[in-house]
Amino acid sequence: MAQCQFGAVFYSSSLSKVYINPAKCYGCGVCRPACPTDAVELIPREEDPAAANLWLKGAYG
Numbered sequence: 001m002a003q004c005q006f007g008a009v010f011y012s013s014s015l016s017k018v019y020i021n022p023a024k025c026y027g028c029g030v031c032r033p034a035c036p037t038d039a040v041e042l043i044p045r046e047e048d049p050a051a052a053n054l055w056l057k058g059a060y061g
Helices: 049-060
Strands: 009-012 017-020
Touching: none
Parallel strands: none
Antiparallel strands: 009 017
């Protein structure tokens, strides 16, 4: 989790799971090799328009 410089990765102690917030994720992929179970899969922004729009607002708005 410390590998994410954008603060997109967080841990839910109540569910014992790690989550990625798509609104904060810039898709750099640094989290992939840090995941001990290879559970992180990057999804192209064009496949998730809601995440793309959030990222563009954050970067340019």
